Amino acid sequence: MTDAPATPAKRYATASDYVNLMKPRIMMLVVFTAAAGLIAAASVTQTPINPLMGAIALLAVALGSGAAGAINMWFDSDIDAIMTRTSTRPIPSGAVPREEALAMGLIMSGVSVMLMWLASNWLAAALLAFSIFYYGVIYTMWLKRSTPQNIVIGGGAGAFPPVIGWAAVTGNTPLDAWILFAIIFFWTPPHFWALSLLAHGEYEKAGVPMLPVTHGAKATRLQMLLYTIVLVPLALTPALTGLGGWIYAVTAGALGAVFMTYAVRVFLSKAGDADCTAAEKKLARSMFLFSILYLFIVFAALIIEHATGLYFAVKGF
Amino acid sequence: MTDEKEPYAGEFVDAPHMAPEAIAARKKRNVWLGLALFGFVVLVAVTTIIRLSNTDLSEGAGFYYSNSDSRTPVGEAPALPPGMSEEQAAPPAGLAPDEVPE
Numbered sequence: 001m002t003d004a005p006a007t008p009a010k011r012y013a014t015a016s017d018y019v020n021l022m023k024p025r026i027m028m029l030v031v032f033t034a035a036a037g038l039i040a041a042a043s044v045t046q047t048p049i050n051p052l053m054g055a056i057a058l059l060a061v062a063l064g065s066g067a068a069g070a071i072n073m074w075f076d077s078d079i080d081a082i083m084t085r086t087s088t089r090p091i092p093s094g095a096v097p098r099e100e101a102l103a104m105g106l107i108m109s110g111v112s113v114m115l116m117w118l119a120s121n122w123l124a125a126a127l128l129a130f131s132i133f134y135y136g137v138i139y140t141m142w143l144k145r146s147t148p149q150n151i152v153i154g155g156g157a158g159a160f161p162p163v164i165g166w167a168a169v170t171g172n173t174p175l176d177a178w179i180l181f182a183i184i185f186f187w188t189p190p191h192f193w194a195l196s197l198l199a200h201g202e203y204e205k206a207g208v209p210m211l212p213v214t215h216g217a218k219a220t221r222l223q224m225l226l227y228t229i230v231l232v233p234l235a236l237t238p239a240l241t242g243l244g245g246w247i248y249a250v251t252a253g254a255l256g257a258v259f260m261t262y263a264v265r266v267f268l269s270k271a272g273d274a275d276c277t278a279a280e281k282k283l284a285r286s287m288f289l290f291s292i293l294y295l296f297i298v299f300a301a302l303i304i305e306h307a308t309g310l311y312f313a314v315k316g317f
Numbered sequence: 318m319t320d321e322k323e324p325y326a327g328e329f330v331d332a333p334h335m336a337p338e339a340i341a342a343r344k345k346r347n348v349w350l351g352l353a354l355f356g357f358v359v360l361v362a363v364t365t366i367i368r369l370s371n372t373d374l375s376e377g378a379g380f381y382y383s384n385s386d387s388r389t390p391v392g393e394a395p396a397l398p399p400g401m402s403e404e405q406a407a408p409p410a411g412l413a414p415d416e417v418p419e
Contacts, residue, residue, distance in 0.1 A: 012338055012339050012341075012342035012343075013342060013346065014342060014345065014346075015345060015346060015349040018346075018349075050367055050371070052363065052367060053364065053367055056360055056363070056364055059360070111357060115357075115360060115361075115364070118361060118364040118365070118368070119364050
């Protein structure tokens with residue numbers, strides 16, 4: 001005689017489930033890069049900003065990021081349930097109904113844009129609205145399931161925060177703001193593909209055409225290297241325009257060298273291939289983790305320079 | 318006549334299928350929702366106050382509530398239309414300002 005299989009206990013949604021719906025880890029990086037744009041804009045243009053209004057503008061960015069995350073989870077709940085990594089998310093786990101996630105995403109979108117407008121200006125609010133649309137509709141609904149370039153084009157959504165932060169202070173978006181955009185844009189593919197090299201089986205199972213699924217691990221490793229080759233010198237351009245000083249230049253240069261080393265090592269490895277070793281898998285994972293650290297520290301250097309007065313211009317530029 | 322209690326008469330009752338755990342979770346969610354709404358109201362109030370405190374409310378600032386518009390000052394007669402003489406514009410003879418003709 002065998003025991004009947006245990007029925008899993010029914011889950012009731014808690015506040016933390018709704019917080020998880022907003023993808024809090026992504027939100028932290030989004031807010032951090034937006035803060036870098038905001039602080040750099042205030043310093044470079046000598047435009048004073050009320051600290052409380054700046055904090056509210058960043059809160060609006062956080063809410064907008066959370067709203068986009070909720071819309072993404074609403075739309076992707078079917079594939080989230082298939083993949084092990086995402087199967088414990090609030091919707092596939094049964095804690096939060098799909099329609100509640102959608103309602104939350106839409107309401108928070110409106111609230112975040114309105115708050116941004118109140119705290120800053122129409123341009124920052126419009127950019128925030130567009131970035132939510134970019135992630136929730138362009139990336140999630142149109143690109144993710146239709147092209148292996150999904151995270152390349154979709155990376156634009158995650159690149160907007162520093163531009164929004166800059167616009168919140170000055171009401172415009174000069175070249176420096178778009179350089180910060182470009183850094184995140186070119187950082188996204190090697191960052192995300194490092195993860196997808198490890199999880200391409202899951203994506204294949206869910207029918208998501210990630211690059212390792214459609215073109216193989218070797219092509220992905222090459223693309224990661226090419227994007228890193230663009231990213232590393234691009235991350236130094238703020239030192240040329242005057243946006244970044246010596247601290248930024250040295251930080252971005254040193255971390256860029258490490259990033260490049262990772263990209264070359266992963267390119268030369270068999271990470272993502274069927275016969276790859278545990279060490280090669282670990283290498284791809286290390287590159288993924290380092291990429292997060294890279295972006296965090298590069299933007300932290302910018303914040304330190306402009307928030308603490310430790311900005312020392314790189315002479316000759 | 319029956320002793321059966323009318324459902325929903327004078328009080329809110331929970332749907333019979335809801336487990337106590339579900340009701341407790343719903344209460345917690347409602348508290349957080351209430352706090353979030355309160356926070357939103359506070360944020361809107363704070364931004365409004367800061368914006369108004371940073372606004373130039375002096376005369377000549379151009380806002381409708383600045384009392385600096387070009388409307389005719391109280392007590393002065395408006396300019397006459399072109400071609401109208403003072404006599405034409407004057408009230409009828411014998412009509413005092415406070416008198417109303419019958």
